[in-house]
Amino acid sequence: MYVYDEIDQRLVEERVAQFRCQTRRFLGGKLSEEEFKALRLRNGLYIQKFAPMLRIAIPYGMLSARQLRKLADIARRYDRGYGHFTTRQDLQLNWPKLEDVPDILAELATVEMHAIQTSGNSFRNVSTDHFAGVAPDEFVNPLVWCEIVRQWATLHPEFSYLPRKFKIAVSGSAADRAASGVHDIGLHALRAADGEIGFRVLVGGGLGRTPMVGIAIREFLPWRHLLTYLEAILRVYNLYGRRDNLNKARIKMLVKERGPEKFRDEVEAEWAHLKDGPSTLIIEELERIALRFTRPSYEQAPEIELAKSGPIASWVQRNVHAHRIPGYAAVTLSLKKTGVPPGDVTADQMDSIADLAERYSFGELRVTHEQNLVFADVRKAELAALWGELRALGFATPNVGLLTNIICCPGGDFCSLANAKSIPVAEAIQRRFDDLDYLYDIGELDLNISGCMNGCGHHHVGHIGILGVDKNGAEWYQIQIGGNQMPAALGKVIGPSFARVEVPDVIERLIECYLDERESEVERFIDVVQRIGIEPFKERVYGGTPQEPAHRKRRLAIA
Amino acid sequence: MAVLLRNRRIVSDGWQSLEPRRWLQVGEDGLVPDFPAAADLIITPRLWALRREDLLERSGRLGLRLEPEDDPGAFAAELGHFALLAVNFPKFGDGRGFSIARLLRERYGYQGELRALGQVTRDHLFFMDSCGFDSFALRECEDPEEALSGFGDFSEAYQACVARPQPLFRRRLRA
Numbered sequence A: 001m002y003v004y005d006e007i008d009q010r011l012v013e014e015r016v017a018q019f020r021c022q023t024r025r026f027l028g029g030k031l032s033e034e035e036f037k038a039l040r041l042r043n044g045l046y047i048q049k050f051a052p053m054l055r056i057a058i059p060y061g062m063l064s065a066r067q068l069r070k071l072a073d074i075a076r077r078y079d080r081g082y083g084h085f086t087t088r089q090d091l092q093l094n095w096p097k098l099e100d101v102p103d104i105l106a107e108l109a110t111v112e113m114h115a116i117q118t119s120g121n122s123f124r125n126v127s128t129d130h131f132a133g134v135a136p137d138e139f140v141n142p143l144v145w146c147e148i149v150r151q152w153a154t155l156h157p158e159f160s161y162l163p164r165k166f167k168i169a170v171s172g173s174a175a176d177r178a179a180s181g182v183h184d185i186g187l188h189a190l191r192a193a194d195g196e197i198g199f200r201v202l203v204g205g206g207l208g209r210t211p212m213v214g215i216a217i218r219e220f221l222p223w224r225h226l227l228t229y230l231e232a233i234l235r236v237y238n239l240y241g242r243r244d245n246l247n248k249a250r251i252k253m254l255v256k257e258r259g260p261e262k263f264r265d266e267v268e269a270e271w272a273h274l275k276d277g278p279s280t281l282i283i284e285e286l287e288r289i290a291l292r293f294t295r296p297s298y299e300q301a302p303e304i305e306l307a308k309s310g311p312i313a314s315w316v317q318r319n320v321h322a323h324r325i326p327g328y329a330a331v332t333l334s335l336k337k338t339g340v341p342p343g344d345v346t347a348d349q350m351d352s353i354a355d356l357a358e359r360y361s362f363g364e365l366r367v368t369h370e371q372n373l374v375f376a377d378v379r380k381a382e383l384a385a386l387w388g389e390l391r392a393l394g395f396a397t398p399n400v401g402l403l404t405n406i407i408c409c410p411g412g413d414f415c416s417l418a419n420a421k422s423i424p425v426a427e428a429i430q431r432r433f434d435d436l437d438y439l440y441d442i443g444e445l446d447l448n449i450s451g452c453m454n455g456c457g458h459h460h461v462g463h464i465g466i467l468g469v470d471k472n473g474a475e476w477y478q479i480q481i482g483g484n485q486m487p488a489a490l491g492k493v494i495g496p497s498f499a500r501v502e503v504p505d506v507i508e509r510l511i512e513c514y515l516d517e518r519e520s521e522v523e524r525f526i527d528v529v530q531r532i533g534i535e536p537f538k539e540r541v542y543g544g545t546p547q548e549p550a551h552r553k554r555r556l557a558i559a
Numbered sequence B: 001m002a003v004l005l006r007n008r009r010i011v012s013d014g015w016q017s018l019e020p021r022r023w024l025q026v027g028e029d030g031l032v033p034d035f036p037a038a039a040d041l042i043i044t045p046r047l048w049a050l051r052r053e054d055l056l057e058r059s060g061r062l063g064l065r066l067e068p069e070d071d072p073g074a075f076a077a078e079l080g081h082f083a084l085l086a087v088n089f090p091k092f093g094d095g096r097g098f099s100i101a102r103l104l105r106e107r108y109g110y111q112g113e114l115r116a117l118g119q120v121t122r123d124h125l126f127f128m129d130s131c132g133f134d135s136f137a138l139r140e141c142e143d144p145e146e147a148l149s150g151f152g153d154f155s156e157a158y159q160a161c162v163a164r165p166q167p168l169f170r171r172r173l174r175a
């Protein structure tokens, strides 16, 4: 966890004062709605369907117990006692009062938190692997790099009024858990043969209306040049990105319009001027930032055999993850219990989680882009005890990586951009697939739901993606399959959309088709789609004769 | 005379902006009009391209007004003719002018007055100042007295820019 220094703290406090002044001017009638909108959006404040929504930044998903308690306190005092973790590793409050927001920000600043650039056309929260620093498959710990990029991207004088929002992800392991292929810039930290750290630089990925996978414009950028190179990319984008059409304003459209080669040439030409300039990174800065991170003081912990049977076994299998330190494991707290909107946590639960984080995981936790939480450093010897406590709180649903671990945006229940609701769809699907044995039989499956084109629920990269669409004012759902997060691949729409009540049946038919087609238990849904294409699935869904829902059939078979 | 913030003070503006069309129109006598000889004039790239000689003959100073789509590099060799460069911000959220300002200062070495005009609000001032602007034609409804405080919105910045040529991480090291 990065600990602020005096300047980091001062900047956040100055931002609070600035926003307080802007709010005062608005409430005093000195700023129009329109003008205030442009300002509040730079600070994560939206005016939603029913109330303002405030998005609080959780830089690269890292949170301390102390910060979580503060969030609980804020949710209780200024909101309706709960918060919503987003796919951007942020926390959203859905019911704050506009005039309270400056006070909320001031409260956040007391625990080194803020809402800077959580919306608006500027750099958004830098995101990373939720197992950063603990994953056994990691070549480079991305956290220091995340913080360096965060500082550079915070209140950037030149790049605070970009054509559109801008998202950067950093990953440092083979399995790209940061989904860097679908970010405006994805940085893959690598180690050269001589040990030097550098980055593979991907540009132009993104979801939304025109989903695209990023293109590598540099295979190895030595670390010293990271900021000057980013600056070159951003300058080209800031000057030439489309500003006349919001839907074409993301950097991916510039890369597409120019063609990747030409785009890269422009960046390189710009970089030729900036390279080796003052923004070239120095080793002293890396060391300084690294030292400001708290590091867990690992003990000699016994390597113990994890339960392979009994009720804890499925939790161990799904929600416990390998750790690079012997005797330790990482644990996912599933926020996907059936009946609870994915990502929602109450203030009381936040307090309980903070307590558990202190007792079991060095007082720190992470937010994942799958809208779950992670305790990154749990001693294996304490897993059983932790499991018991999580179960009591409802966070031990053993569904990580499975169909019911649905990524779901707030959708029509909260978001004013939505075409359709998404939370009730998630719930209906979770209810349909409530049978754990069946869920395990289906195996790994990412199901993602967005309430509109903007794709906050990452539907494009779900193995199954559901998108809310509007047909003459009614809510419909388009279904796509074959998307994947790593390596990034975009799903294909299977055909005409469905009414909400039909969605669980459609999912069931897709699953049924998969189960019939798979060649072995290890072949996942996505593997089958990649092997046989979407046609057989289409056929199954639209093929005419209604099928008996598969799981009932299977249950009968089991019985 | 319009008011202006220059070097963080409220001043009145002595510059006159020329609208190109009028100065390119051929009159009944078959000639284009003469420019005022002694006035300080802000012209556009088009006027500069078409009436450069006439403009240079005068005793008054010259300023050039750039739009966000203009390439500042195109004027790099001619910056010495201008005592003022103005960059227009047609919309609140159009940030191209920030890059243009840095390019003019950092790459093309422009040292004269660099003015932001258009939708310039107090909420832009800190960033504009950081990027090298030193004069600001605030949009009309902005109160110049109050706007002055905008320069002090932040006391530091992480990044290198015109106002702080070394990034914070290098300055920290020296301190």
Ligand code: SF4
Binding pocket: A409, A410, A411, A412, A415, A416, A417, A418, A419, A450, A451, A452, A453, A454, A455, A456, A457
């Ligand atoms: S995907 Fe659309 S509906 Fe869902 S949160 Fe994003 S903008 Fe709102």
